[in-house]
Each structure stands twice: as structure tokens, then as C-alpha cells.
Amino acid sequence: MRMTVIGTGYVGVVHAATMADLGHEVLGVDIDEDRIAALADGTPPVYEPGLQDLLQRTLASGRLRFTCDMSEVAGFAPVHFVCVGTPQMPGSKSADLRSVEAVVDGLAPHLHPGDLIVGKSTVPVGTAVRLAERLRTRAPGAGIAWNPEFLREGFAVRDSASPERIVVGVSSAHGESVLRRIYAPMLRAGVPFFRTDPNTAELVKVASNSFLATKISFINAMAEVCDAVGADVVTLAEAVGADSRIGPRFLQPGLGFGGSCFPKDIRGFMARAEELGVGGAVSFLQEVDEINTRQRVRTVDLATRLVGGDFAGLNVAVLGAAFKPDSDDVRDSPALAVADALQRKGARVRVHDPEALDNARAAVPTLQYTLDVPKACEEADLVLHLTAWPEYQAIDPVALALLVREPVVLDARNALDAQLWRESGWSVHAPGRPQPQE
Numbered sequence: 001m002r003m004t005v006i007g008t009g010y011v012g013v014v015h016a017a018t019m020a021d022l023g024h025e026v027l028g029v030d031i032d033e034d035r036i037a038a039l040a041d042g043t044p045p046v047y048e049p050g051l052q053d054l055l056q057r058t059l060a061s062g063r064l065r066f067t068c069d070m071s072e073v074a075g076f077a078p079v080h081f082v083c084v085g086t087p088q089m090p091g092s093k094s095a096d097l098r099s100v101e102a103v104v105d106g107l108a109p110h111l112h113p114g115d116l117i118v119g120k121s122t123v124p125v126g127t128a129v130r131l132a133e134r135l136r137t138r139a140p141g142a143g144i145a146w147n148p149e150f151l152r153e154g155f156a157v158r159d160s161a162s163p164e165r166i167v168v169g170v171s172s173a174h175g176e177s178v179l180r181r182i183y184a185p186m187l188r189a190g191v192p193f194f195r196t197d198p199n200t201a202e203l204v205k206v207a208s209n210s211f212l213a214t215k216i217s218f219i220n221a222m223a224e225v226c227d228a229v230g231a232d233v234v235t236l237a238e239a240v241g242a243d244s245r246i247g248p249r250f251l252q253p254g255l256g257f258g259g260s261c262f263p264k265d266i267r268g269f270m271a272r273a274e275e276l277g278v279g280g281a282v283s284f285l286q287e288v289d290e291i292n293t294r295q296r297v298r299t300v301d302l303a304t305r306l307v308g309g310d311f312a313g314l315n316v317a318v319l320g321a322a323f324k325p326d327s328d329d330v331r332d333s334p335a336l337a338v339a340d341a342l343q344r345k346g347a348r349v350r351v352h353d354p355e356a357l358d359n360a361r362a363a364v365p366t367l368q369y370t371l372d373v374p375k376a377c378e379e380a381d382l383v384l385h386l387t388a389w390p391e392y393q394a395i396d397p398v399a400l401a402l403l404v405r406e407p408v409v410l411d412a413r414n415a416l417d418a419q420l421w422r423e424s425g426w427s428v429h430a431p432g433r434p435q436p437q438e
């Protein structure tokens, strides 16, 4: 089938390349000329395992092409996936829908009866219904469907090719049949398919993200309680997660969530629920958000206590800038927020990250950055482990102890082998974990 994918950020590039890999003819579209030139050359705009290979393979197949020319779009295909960003609006909890609206309004005059716009962007519930209303007069006979994307950064290629479910919110049998044909190879492979109305489809996305964010904040709240009584949140999480009704995933206690989705999606959900008169139903998300932000403050407070209250003249090594491992994304990154806060308290902060340094430097230019872990830790008075890249778990703590001024590590992700580090001469501190008894 022929289709366009409008917006070539995370979701758009991965979706376009995955669709071409399934055998479809895909035109990727964006207004950013540099990005389109790089994509046409096989260079993805983000670091994502497997994406460059997939992109180059599908470009070489001739089934994937990129353009900045919006006038090509409507003539190219009868199906248009909308994958543009819906960031949080400055000064408000709500999502900014201007890009989505601009794409739909731009397409409308060129659409033919039977053409289908398929939204993948995360939007407040009711958006598709409202956009369909706009299309009714501007593009009679064209339809709109919502088909949320659940991919995780770091696993985006895998999640897109083998999703755990496909959710399509449609208002016509035609919309369903088009989407069933597009995803036919995945449906044949047994991927569950949920056909619903557009409102429910939009809600599935924000409900899923809200649940996961709640799970993370729940375990971080338990870490706070553990700290108050000297209990161990890591063992607690394992034991709680062993209940099959709860499950162990997303119960990793630590610095909390960041990135482009969870924070803005739960805030957008609260704002939309307020508009709908059901704000009380999701007001717990305010607490989820506050627990999450508090983990950053708690980490800074613990770091401050560990250096005796004053960072003046002290070197702090920060391991990790990305909001999570296997990503170069620093949007709302807890790691970068903590690094920045420590610098504001007077520390000399050197940050290491294997992939996110360019983005981190652009976001917080005043920090020192290095691609070398030993260099980050040289003469450090405190080492903070803030993003759980696997390579940090492979650090030799004996060798690292020789480089630092004080062998003190704050493992804010609860991911280092505390016993090994202690045996190597380190004083190890982590949220929700007791200090060993002498």
C-alpha cells in the first residue's frame, strides 16, 4: 500500500521505516530540511539501536523516500499518518496541538473521498472527533482514525516491528479495513488488534502511560518510607513484584521518570480531565508527578549531606545525562536536572554519557562534559550514578577508587552492585537502601 508519514521525529521515522520494511511504499515528510537531507542519506535524527540499519535497508529497497514538499503528499497516497509532536504548552499542563492541527488543515483541501488521516501523535481525548468535524466541510468523504504508538525509546525498532498490541480508533468500517490491510503481516503473526472508537483509542495511550508512571512513583514513594525506617526498597520491590498480579516491571526505584512522554502525558491528561469535569478522577496523577519530581530533590539533598553540606571547591562526577539508557534524549532528564542543580550549589560537575553529550551540552552548556568515565571521575569528591547505562555496571570499582579523591558513590538508579563497590573500598549510598551495619 502507499502511505505518507508526516513528521519525522522519533515516532515518524521509526514508523515510516517499519512500514516500508513491511513492504509498503512510504513517503516521509517533514518541514525540517536538514533532517530530511540527513534521512535521505540514511542518517536518523536520534540515537536508537537498530534504526540506522533499518533506515538504510528500506531506503535501498526503494520503498522509502523523504521530502519537504507538502504538495507531493496528497497525490502520493490515500493514507496519511500524522506523527508530529504534541509537547506541553508553555505555562500550562495542556498539550500543544498546533502541529497536529496544521497538518490536518494543510492536507484537507487536497484530500479525496475515501482518503484517511491516521493520527499516531499522543493527543487529549476528543481530538480526533474534533478534527473529523473540521474535515467534514473541508474534505467531504475523507476520514480520520487514531492509532496510538506505544514505542519505547531504546527499543523503538523492536516495539514498532513487533508491537504488543495494535489499537485503532475508527468511526467507519472503511477506516478499520484500511488499517487491517496496512498491519496485515503483524496481524497474521498474532499481534492483538483492538478496534474501538477514536476517543477510546486516544485514552488507551494516556491511560497506559499514566499507569506506568504511577507504578514508578509508587515504588519511589516506598523508597521514601524505607529511608525513614532503614528498610530496603530493592528487596521490597522484588518481593512485591513477585506477586503475579503486580509484576516486577516498572518497579525499579530510583531517580524517577523523565523523557518526552510520561511527564507531559500525565499533565496533559489531568488538564483534559479537568476540562471534561472529571479532574477528580485523575487527581492522583498530581501526586504521581510530585513524587517523581521529589526524587530529584532527594538525590540533590542526599548528595549535599554526603559532602558535608557544602560543595565549594568540590568535584562531582555524574555518570549519565540521558533520561534513560540506550537513548540520547535529555528531554526532562532527571540526570541532567540533578547535575545542573549540583552545579548551582557550587560543585564543579563533570558529566559522562556515552550517547547524549551533544544534546546535554545544548540543553545545559555550563556543565563540563566528557566521553571518558575515568576523566569524569578524576579527583572526584563524589560520584553520582544517574542513568543506568549497562557500561556503568561494568565499571571496575577498584580501578575507579584509585582515581577519585573520596570513594563515595550515590547510586540514584539502584543499579550498581553495592556489595562489590563496598568491598572495593567505596562508601555506597542509594535511595531507599539502608547502610550496612558495622
Ligand code: UDX
Pocket: 149, 150, 151, 152, 153, 154, 209, 212, 216, 249, 250, 251, 252, 253, 254, 255, 256, 257, 258, 259, 260, 261, 262, 323, 324, 325
Ligand atoms: C514511554 C512508554 O513506555 C511508551 O510506551 C510510550 O510510547 C512513550 O513513553 P519511554 O519514554 O521511551 O517510553 O521510556 P520508558 O522505558 O517507559 O521509561 C520512562 C522513564 O521511566 C525513564 O526515565 C526510566 O528511567 C524511568 N523508569 C522506568 C524508572 O524510573 N523505573 C522503572 O522501573 C522504569
